[in-house]
Amino acid sequence: MSRHNHRTMQQQSANQVRLIQSAVLCALGITVTVAAISLKGQSDPAEPTRACDLHFSNGYTLAGVPVAETVAQHTKGLSKRNDVGPGMLFTWPEPEPRIFWMRDTWIPLTIGFFDGDGRLFAIEDMQPNTDDHHASVHPAADALELPQGDFQRYGLQEGVRLTGRTCWLLDNEAMRKLEAE
Template identity: 25%
Template sequence: MYLLKIKKIIFLVAAMTATFSATTFAQQNVGLPTIELKAGIYRIQAELADTPKAREVGLMNRTSMPTNSGMLFIFEQKAGHCFWMNNTRIPLSIAFIADDGKIINIEEMQAETTNNHCPKAAVRYALEMNKQWFSERVIVPGTVIQGLPKR
C-alpha cells in the first residue's frame, strides 16, 4: 500500500512538472505569431520575430525550447545581419537563409556570450533552433527551408 502511494506521488509530481514546463514555454511566447516550416522531412514550429522589438528580444531569458521549435527572424532588407547571445540562456544554432530558402551557413552559438555570428552573404531570414538541431539531422548549407513568408 505504501509503495502504491509513493508511485502515485511520483506520477503526480512528474505530471505537474511537465505541465509547468509546457506552460512556462507558452507564457514566454505570448504575442508572437508562429509558422510551420519544413527542413527536409522535419517540421518546425517557428515563432516569427518580424518587428524590430521582437528581433531585439529574440529568445532572451528563456530557459528551454521544445525540440522542433525555433524562432524565424525576418528583416525588411537583405544585409549581413549578425547575432549574439547576450541574455540568452540556452545554446542555439542559427541558420542564415537566402530568399530562395537555401541555407547559406549555420553557426553554433554558446549561451550568454557576445561573440558575433554573421551570415556569409546578405540575407533576409535567420532561423534559431536548439544547439546542434541542424547537425543532428544532417541539415547543411544548401538545404532548402520551405514555408518562408514572402516579403
C-alpha cells in the first residue's frame, strides 16, 4: 500500500469518527430537548391530580376538594400555601391510625378523621407552623383538612358520614392554580 493510500484511509477513518461523534451529540441534544419539553408540562408530583365534590349525610356538599392519594401528596398536604381553598381530602386504601402535623403550614386548620364506613369520628383544631402530632386514635380511611371554623360552618360534626364523592382529574391549569395558592 502506498503512503498516499494509507494517509487517505486515515483521513477517511478520522472523518467517520467525527461524523459518528456529531451524530451522537446531535441525538443526545434531541433527547435532552424532548425530555425538557415533556417535563415542562408536568407539575409537581406532590400536588393532587384529582379533586372531588364530597357529599355528607347532613345534606351538605363540599365542592372541588383536592385529593391527596400518594405518599408525596400526603407529605406535602396543605403546607406552604397562603390560601388553602376548600381544604384537602387525604385518602388511603386501608383504614389505619393516622398522624398529622402542621410544619410549614401557615393557616390554622381543623382535621376530621373518617372510618372505613365514612363516619366522622374525630375533629381536632391544629395550629400553624407546629410539629404537634394530631393522631386519629382509631383507624382512619380518610382525613379532611379545612380552614378552622369550616367544620362547624358546614354542620360537619362527629357521627356525620361521608356518603359519596364525585371526582375528576385536574388538568394542568387547575394544578398550576393549586400550586400558586
